[in-house]
Amino acid sequence: FSVRISGTVVSLDSEGIKAPCISEVIQWGKTDVRYISGAFRDNYLLKRVCSDPYNALGNIDNLDQVFYRCSELEEIPEDVFKNCVNAHNAIETFNGCKSLTSIPEKIFANCRNLNHLHATFRNCSALTEIPEDLFANNPNIYEASYVFDNCDGITEIPSDLFKNNHELESIYGLFQQSDGFTSIPEDLFAENTKLQILEYAFNNCRGLTAIPDGLFRNNSDIKSFCGAFHNCLSLTTVPTNIFDNNRKVINFQGTFGWCYELEGESP
Numbered sequence: 001f002s003v004r005i006s007g008t009v010v011s012l013d014s015e016g017i018k019a020p021c022i023s024e025v026i027q028w029g030k031t032d033v034r035y036i037s038g039a040f041r042d043n044y045l046l047k048r049v050c051s052d053p054y055n056a057l058g059n060i061d062n063l064d065q066v067f068y069r070c071s072e073l074e075e076i077p078e079d080v081f082k083n084c085v086n087a088h089n090a091i092e093t094f095n096g097c098k099s100l101t102s103i104p105e106k107i108f109a110n111c112r113n114l115n116h117l118h119a120t121f122r123n124c125s126a127l128t129e130i131p132e133d134l135f136a137n138n139p140n141i142y143e144a145s146y147v148f149d150n151c152d153g154i155t156e157i158p159s160d161l162f163k164n165n166h167e168l169e170s171i172y173g174l175f176q177q178s179d180g181f182t183s184i185p186e187d188l189f190a191e192n193t194k195l196q197i198l199e200y201a202f203n204n205c206r207g208l209t210a211i212p213d214g215l216f217r218n219n220s221d222i223k224s225f226c227g228a229f230h231n232c233l234s235l236t237t238v239p240t241n242i243f244d245n246n247r248k249v250i251n252f253q254g255t256f257g258w259c260y261e262l263e264g265e266s267p
Contacts, residue, residue: 002026004029005029005031006029006031007031008031008032009031009032009033010032010033010034010035011033011034011035011036011037012033012035012036012039013035013037013038013039013041014038014039014040014041014042014043015038015041020042020043020044020045020046021043021045022040022043022045022046023045023046023047023048024046024047024048024049025046025048025049025050026050027050028050028052028054028056028057029054029056030054030055030056031056032059033056033057033059033060034059034060034061035060035061035062036057036060036063036066037062037063037064037065037066038064038065038066038068039066039067040066040067040068040070041065041068041069042068042069042070043070044069044070044071044072045072046067046070046072046073047072047073047074048073048074048075049067049073049076049077049080050077050080051077051078051079051080051082052079052080052081052082052083053079055083056083057080057081057083057084058083058084058085059086060083060084060086060087061086061087061088062087062088062089062090062091063081063084063087063089063090063091063093063111064089064090064091064092064093065091065092065093065095066093067093067094067097068092068093068094068095068096069095069096069097070094070096070097071096071097071098071099072099073094073097073099073100074099074100074101075100075101075102076094076100076103076104076107077104078104078105078106078107079106080107081107081108081110081111082109082110083110084110084111085110085111085112085113086113087111087113087114088113088114088115088116089114089115089116089118090108090111090114090116090117090118090120091116091117091118091119091120092118092119092120092122093120093121094120094121094124095119095120095121095122095123095124096122096123096124097121097123097124098123098124098125098126099126100121100124100126100127101126101127101128102127102128102129103121103127103130103131103134104131105131105132105133105134106133106137107134108134108135108137108138109136109137110137111137111138112137112138112139112140113140114138114140114141115138115140115141115142115143115167116141116142116143117135117141117143117144117145117147118143118144118145118146118147119145119146119147119149120147121147121148121151122146122147122148122149122150122151123149123150123151124148124151124153125150125151125152125153126153127148127151127153127154128153128154128155129154129155129156130148130154130156130157130158130161131158132158132159132160132161133160134161135161135162135164135165136160136163136164137164138164138165139164139165139166139167140167141165141167141168142167142168142169142170143168143169143170143171143172144162144165144168144170144171144172144174145170145171145172145173145174146172146173146174146176147174148174148175148178149173149174149175149176149177149178150176150177150178151175151178151180152177152178152179152180153180154175154178154180154181155180155181156181157175157181157184157185157188158185159185159186159187159188160187161188162188162189162191162192163190163191164191165191165192166191166192166193166194167194168192168194168195169194169195169196169197170195170196170197171195171197171198171199171201172197172199172200172201173199173200173201173203174201174202175201175202175205176200176201176202176203176204176205177203177204177205178205179205179206179207180207181205181207181208182207182208182209182210182234183208183209183210183212184202184208184210184211184212184215185212186212186213186214186215187214188215189215189216189218189219190217190218191218192218192219193218193219193220193221194221195219195221195222196221196222196223196224197222197223197224198216198219198222198224198225198228199224199225199226199227199228200226200227200228200230201228202228202229202232203227203228203229203230203231203232204230204231204232205229205232206231206232206233206234207234208229208232208234208235209234209235209236210235210237211229211235211238211239211242212239213239213241213242215242216242216243216245216246217245218245219245219246220245220246220247220248221248222246222248222249223248223249223250223251224249224250224251225243225246225249225251225252225255226251226252226253226254226255227253227254227255227257228255229255229256229259230254230255230256230257230258230259231257231258231259232256232259233258233259233260233261234261235256235259235261235262236261236262236263237262237263237264238256238262238264238266238267239267240265240266240267241267242267243267
C-alpha cells in the first residue's frame, strides 16, 4: 500500500514497532517534523528513500540512527539531508546498512553545523570507497569516533578526508576492524592541528602494512595514542621519527599491542 500522512507530525520513530513495514519513502511531504532520530531503525525492508525538494526536514536537529540497521538500503539520494542545516549530530546514521555500496559526496554538504560523528557508517561492509569531500563543508566537527568501523570493503583512504575540519579534537576507533586498505595517506591529519586524542583509530586493521613517518607531524597537541595501531598484524616496521613532534603525549598504552611482526628500532 502507498500510505499518506497528513497534518502535523512532531517525530518519526520506529520504537515499539514489532516488525518492519516500510519498503520505500516516495515523498517526505510537509508535516513540520522536528525529530527523525531512529525513524527507520531496524527496518530491513527499506530499500529506497527519496530526496527532500520541499524542505520537509528543515527543522531537524540531529541525524541519529535515522537508517540504523536498514540492511537492505541500497543507495542514498545526495540531497536527502540538504535542508538539515541545523543538524548537530550524525550518530549511527547508517550503522549496519550492509547493502550500501556508495556514499554521495555531498550528503552532508549543507549540514554546516554538524559537530559530532559517531559510528556514522559503521558495519557498512559493502562500501568500497569514501568520497574525498565527504566532510569538506563541515568545519565544526570536533569528534569523529568509529565512523568507518568494520568497513572491510574500503581499499583506500582519501588524503583530504579531514582537510577542512580544523576544529577536530578527538578521534576514536575511526577505521577500527577495517582490513581492506594497506596504507594510510601521510597528509590525512595534516590540517587537524587541534587534535588531542587519537585512540584505537586503526585498531585491528590487519591489512595495514606501513605507516608514513609524517602522519602526525602537524599534531603537536596530541596527548594519547592509546591502542592506535593495536593488533595491526601486517605491520613489520614503525618509522623511528613518527612521534618526534608529539611531545605532549602522556598515554602510549597498547599503541602497537599484539603487533607481533614488528622488527627493528622502536620510535
